[in-house]
Amino acid sequence: MLAYAGFISQRRILVRKVSKTRPSRETSFGFLIQTLARMLDAKMKAELKKIGVSVKLFTALMVLSEEDGINQRKVGERLNFPEYFTSRNIDALVEAGFAERQPDPESRRTYLIYLTIFGKAKAAQLPPIVKRVSNEILTNLSDLERQQIITILQKVTSPNLAAEE
Amino acid sequence: MLAYAGFISQRRILVRKVSKTRPSRETSFGFLIQTLARMLDAKMKAELKKIGVSVKLFTALMVLSEEDGINQRKVGERLNFPEYFTSRNIDALVEAGFAERQPDPESRRTYLIYLTIFGKAKAAQLPPIVKRVSNEILTNLSDLERQQIITILQKVTSPNLAAEE
DNA sequence: CTGCAATACTTGCATTTGTAAGCTATGTAA
DNA sequence: TTACATAGCTTACAAATGCAAGTATTGCAG
Numbered sequence: 573m574l575a576y577a578g579f580i581s582q583r584r585i586l587v588r589k590v591s592k593t594r595p596s597r598e599t600s601f602g603f604l605i606q607t608l609a610r611m612l613d614a615k616m617k618a619e620l621k622k623i624g625v626s627v628k629l630f631t632a633l634m635v636l637s638e639e640d641g642i643n644q645r646k647v648g649e650r651l652n653f654p655e656y657f658t659s660r661n662i663d664a665l666v667e668a669g670f671a672e673r674q675p676d677p678e679s680r681r682t683y684l685i686y687l688t689i690f691g692k693a694k695a696a697q698l699p700p701i702v703k704r705v706s707n708e709i710l711t712n713l714s715d716l717e718r719q720q721i722i723t724i725l726q727k728v729t730s731p732n733l734a735a736e737e
Numbered sequence: 738m739l740a741y742a743g744f745i746s747q748r749r750i751l752v753r754k755v756s757k758t759r760p761s762r763e764t765s766f767g768f769l770i771q772t773l774a775r776m777l778d779a780k781m782k783a784e785l786k787k788i789g790v791s792v793k794l795f796t797a798l799m800v801l802s803e804e805d806g807i808n809q810r811k812v813g814e815r816l817n818f819p820e821y822f823t824s825r826n827i828d829a830l831v832e833a834g835f836a837e838r839q840p841d842p843e844s845r846r847t848y849l850i851y852l853t854i855f856g857k858a859k860a861a862q863l864p865p866i867v868k869r870v871s872n873e874i875l876t877n878l879s880d881l882e883r884q885q886i887i888t889i890l891q892k893v894t895s896p897n898l899a900a901e902e
Numbered sequence: 903c904t905g906c907a908a909t910a911c912t913t914g915c916a917t918t919t920g921t922a923a924g925c926t927a928t929g930t931a932a
Numbered sequence: 933t934t935a936c937a938t939a940g941c942t943t944a945c946a947a948a949t950g951c952a953a954g955t956a957t958t959g960c961a962g
Binding site: 616710722728 | 815889
């Protein structure tokens with residue numbers, strides 16, 4: 573996942589003092605995104621820990637709660653995961669008792685992934701957490717700004733989708 | 738760094754087909770940020786490779802090009818790196834011949850980090866790359882939208898700084 | 903000046919990651 | 933029907949990462 577995501581949980585947290593002359597990195601789009609990504613990751617990690625779910629499993633759990641019984645490749649597609657990563661992700665999901673691999677009646681080389689009862693119960697707990705963390709992060713933004721950032725991010729991450737509106 | 742950053746360079750790139758029913762993750766702030774972070778990381782990786790710099794070294798190189806001769810802890814502070822990460826980062830920077838550790842006249846337990854001539858030359862090549870990648874990513878946005886996203890991201894990542902304006 | 907905490911930085915070790923190569927199954931073109 | 937590419941998934945191995953514990957230096961209270 574994001575590199576250096578552990579920066580929140582380290583023994584000594586390093587806090588930057590506010591300076592008047594802003595270094596270029598603070599106005600750099602890339603730096604801002606990376607910083608934000610790590611903030612999010614750290615917060616999610618902390619919240620998910622409370623219900624015994626790792627960030628690693630979280631995204632796959634979300635996908636499966638929306639589309640149960642799809643094959644592994646599709647799970648990876650939804651999340652832009654490389655194949656090897658999805659493979660290990662599902663392994664972990666199965667090992668945690670959240671999901672099961674069922675043989676695909678259509679093809680002997682694919683498995684269909686189904687959430688277990690336990691997995692579904694966990695998945696049901698996720699949306700409130702996502703909402704809570706988002707709100708925390710976005711706390712200083714107005715409603716308009718929240719709309720703006722979502723729209724803009726959609727445009728940037730999938731131009732064709734955004735154009736459809 | 739960001740997890741799964743390698744998704745661009747894998748053998749078979751998995752492209753999601755556009756669907757009409759948008760799953761919740763596509764409107765999720767967290768998912769959008771993570772996706773964007775990985776896009777950025779992959780693009781930077783590719784561009785930096787051309788001049789023989791890794792993403793890992795890139796950020797530290799940027800910091801040092803703005804503030805030469807600071808100690809290791811400060812480099813880490815600027816980038817929100819954990820200490821162990823900064824330590825190994827500077828190691829790599831030194832090993833690559835980009836920087837040198839000089840004894841701090843004020844304290845025997847700190848080193849001051851200086852870019853070498855070679856390091857400075859590399860650092861000088863970075864800003865155009867940053868600009869190019871940013872522009873590529875933001876290509877579908879209007880000038881207004883670009884301003885908006887930067888402002889909003891600053892507000893989110895450092896609320897106190899943003900409030901100063 | 904002594905002891906104890908904090909600072910600055912490093913490192914051993916277990917886990918996680920990325921890459922490339924692998925395996926089996928399916929599709930397809932001759 | 934056989935060969936050869938592709939799809940779906942896995943895995944060995946090397947490198948990178950994160951945590952906890954380490955060293956050495958400095959500051960500071962008594």
